[in-house]
Amino acid sequence: MKALLVAEYRDGKLLNSTYELVAFAEQLGADSVMFLVGSENMLPQYDGTLYLADSSKYSEFNPVVHKQMLLDVITKEQPDMVVFSHSSYGWDLAPRISLALNAAHVSEVVDIINGVPVVPVCNGKLRREVKVKTTQMVVTLQSGVFSLDVEPSGSPTVVPIDTEVAVQLVFCGYEEAETGGVDLSKAEVIVSAGRGIGKPENIEMIAQLAKALGGEFGASRPVVDAEWAEHNRQVGTTGQTVSPKLYVACGISGAIQHLAGMKKSEFVVAINTDKDAPIGEIADVFVIADLKQFVPVLTEKLVNIS
Amino acid sequence: MQILVCIKQVPDMESKFKVNADGTWYEGTDLAWRMNEYDEYAVEQAVQLKEQVGAADVTVLSIGPERVKEALKKALAMGADRAVQLIDDFAYQKDPFQIASVIAAFAREKKFDLIFTGMQSQDRGSGQVGVLIAEMLSIPSITTIVDFSFSEGQIVAKRELEGGIKSIVKTKVPALVTCQLGLNTPRYPTLPNIMKAKRKELLSISISELLKVEGKQETAKMYFPEKKGGGLVLEGDVGDLADQLIKILDEKIGVLAR
Ligand SMILES: Cc1cc2nc3c(=O)[nH]c(=O)nc-3n(C[C@H](O)[C@H](O)[C@H](O)COP(=O)(O)OP(=O)(O)OC[C@H]3O[C@@H](n4cnc5c(N)ncnc54)[C@H](O)[C@@H]3O)c2cc1C
Numbered sequence: 001m002k003a004l005l006v007a008e009y010r011d012g013k014l015l016n017s018t019y020e021l022v023a024f025a026e027q028l029g030a031d032s033v034m035f036l037v038g039s040e041n042m043l044p045q046y047d048g049t050l051y052l053a054d055s056s057k058y059s060e061f062n063p064v065v066h067k068q069m070l071l072d073v074i075t076k077e078q079p080d081m082v083v084f085s086h087s088s089y090g091w092d093l094a095p096r097i098s099l100a101l102n103a104a105h106v107s108e109v110v111d112i113i114n115g116v117p118v119v120p121v122c123n124g125k126l127r128r129e130v131k132v133k134t135t136q137m138v139v140t141l142q143s144g145v146f147s148l149d150v151e152p153s154g155s156p157t158v159v160p161i162d163t164e165v166a167v168q169l170v171f172c173g174y175e176e177a178e179t180g181g182v183d184l185s186k187a188e189v190i191v192s193a194g195r196g197i198g199k200p201e202n203i204e205m206i207a208q209l210a211k212a213l214g215g216e217f218g219a220s221r222p223v224v225d226a227e228w229a230e231h232n233r234q235v236g237t238t239g240q241t242v243s244p245k246l247y248v249a250c251g252i253s254g255a256i257q258h259l260a261g262m263k264k265s266e267f268v269v270a271i272n273t274d275k276d277a278p279i280g281e282i283a284d285v286f287v288i289a290d291l292k293q294f295v296p297v298l299t300e301k302l303v304n305i306s
Numbered sequence: 307m308q309i310l311v312c313i314k315q316v317p318d319m320e321s322k323f324k325v326n327a328d329g330t331w332y333e334g335t336d337l338a339w340r341m342n343e344y345d346e347y348a349v350e351q352a353v354q355l356k357e358q359v360g361a362a363d364v365t366v367l368s369i370g371p372e373r374v375k376e377a378l379k380k381a382l383a384m385g386a387d388r389a390v391q392l393i394d395d396f397a398y399q400k401d402p403f404q405i406a407s408v409i410a411a412f413a414r415e416k417k418f419d420l421i422f423t424g425m426q427s428q429d430r431g432s433g434q435v436g437v438l439i440a441e442m443l444s445i446p447s448i449t450t451i452v453d454f455s456f457s458e459g460q461i462v463a464k465r466e467l468e469g470g471i472k473s474i475v476k477t478k479v480p481a482l483v484t485c486q487l488g489l490n491t492p493r494y495p496t497l498p499n500i501m502k503a504k505r506k507e508l509l510s511i512s513i514s515e516l517l518k519v520e521g522k523q524e525t526a527k528m529y530f531p532e533k534k535g536g537g538l539v540l541e542g543d544v545g546d547l548a549d550q551l552i553k554i555l556d557e558k559i560g561v562l563a564r
């Protein structure tokens with residue numbers, strides 16, 4: 001069994017998720033080689049062959065060009081599996097590779113049971129085992145699931161690669177995240193509002209509870225997209241990563257992209273009307289209640305105590 | 307300008323799911339169905355583009371059983387011009403490769419200038435169909451867009467990356483984009499537009515006319531994740547619940563002892 005691991009570079013830096021790919025290959029007991037569009041100046045700590053293309057020449061994102069270089073490496077190495085992170089880079093490139101190889105592509109793998117990939121369905125409410133009918137397979141791995149037991153080490157044997165394929169897409173650079181205002185990453189208590197708050201006026205209720213607990217309020221993505229809260233309050237993969245002592249999730253289902261931002265919280269309280277909401281899986285206390293009734297009562301009691 | 311929007315109908319994610327009899331998907335009965343959230347952004351962007359360029363025709367397409375007509379009608383009421391249902395009672399058994407092949411087969415002759423899809427479906431979440439359609443049609447695709455503009459045959463889109471960073475990407479049409487949450491604010495169909503939509507074309511074609519390939523993967527087994535337990539579940543009167551929670555917070559983390 002041989003795996004080709006597709007590492008990632010962002011803004012001149014190697015992404016840590018690269019080591020999740022290594023951990024995955026180790027868990028499978030697979031031999032591996034790595035592919036990266038990056039730079040000599042920042043190589044992964046990896047004990048194996050690294051096919052390296054220069055990101056200053058081919059840019060960090062160009063699916064057409066990266067696809068061609070990857071296919072060249074695949075032809076040479078003949079891996080059984082091509083492994084990506086389930087990231088903006090991975091889910092863009094992986095389908096292109098799977099189609100070119102005529103191979104099955106399983107997205108967002110969270111486990112491998114007896115060689116069979118397992119993926120979440122319906123926001124993580126269900127799990128699905130996928131039977132792959134092709135000999136080669138492409139997978140993207142959900143972030144944070146596979147991790148190395150020991151610190152990564154080693155230095156790769158670098159094989160430089162090039163291509164002359166024409167470009168259809170033009171990458172024009174990055175736009176940084178909005179900053180300023182609240183810094184949730186420093187808050188000890190965060191009370192977050194999810195879509196379950198129902199309407200923008202109810203943000204106030206969440207803010208009041210946060211205040212009563214001496215913390216800040218955060219939000220899930222739909223709340224931010226609807227402009228009920230500012231972007232810098234969004235917790236999750238595309239928002240902030242937080243690690244407070246106490247995280248209170250109000251009307252948040254617990255989609256994987258939200259969990260990714262808050263699972264380092266020490267103590268998690270979830271308030272939800274749906275007993276089966278995936279947030280229940282990681283909550284230390286799961287309060288089954290309508291937040292519109294429960295939150296004001298809780299806030300009032302807290303205010304009266306202090 | 308010819309525009310295609312691909313939409314899927316999915317269950318409300320707050321539904322109480324059950325695994326079906328052969329254990330390979332969720333039971334479809336007793337669920338509330340709606341348009342896939344990501345696809346609402348796709349429909350909205352297509353309609354906005356039509357409003358911008360004037361001379362445009364927006365076709366909305368969905369694969370599935372009779373009920374998907376509801377999602378198509380919503381898209382018509384949002385401003386799409388015509389709808390196509392590819393009838394398939396077993397769409398849930400098709401893999402992303404088959405679904406994309408069918409859509410590409412439909413789109414190939416029609417020479418769409420722009421194709422919009424959601425970045426993923428809320429139920430299966432594979433996130434592959436859009437890119438696969440584009441690759442099959444040999445046109446460029448841009449994924450996970452949160453900003454879109456079009457002028458003189460060129461698209462400039464912002465792709466969302468992790469951690470709130472965006473990247474700016476340009477390409478020429480014909481092209482395909484996959485839409486992410488927050489791209490725009492999908493409009494609610496107004497009553498007059500719902501009435502108008504009733505007179506728009508809704509064509510139904512059997513999927514067998516377009517499906518020519520075997521799947522590369524299938525669901526072997528579907529189940530609920532094992533409950534890890536550990537967490538305390540509280541239920542009952544809100545006043546009691548609040549007292550219990552305050553006591554726990556005080557004992558466990560002393561949040562009140564500030
Ligand atoms: C690439 C990508 C990146 C993403 N990045 C992020 C991110 O950074 N952060 C993020 O949060 N999401 C992110 N998402 C979106 C994510 O997948 C979910 O859509 C989102 O987290 C859902 O938010 P929610 O839990 O508030 O809403 P929903 O999933 O709609 O859940 C609402 C919950 O509220 C409960 N509820 C309803 N009414 C009440 C009531 N009266 N009382 C109590 N409970 C109630 C419901 O039971 C339900 O569980 C991303 C998605 C993608 C594809």
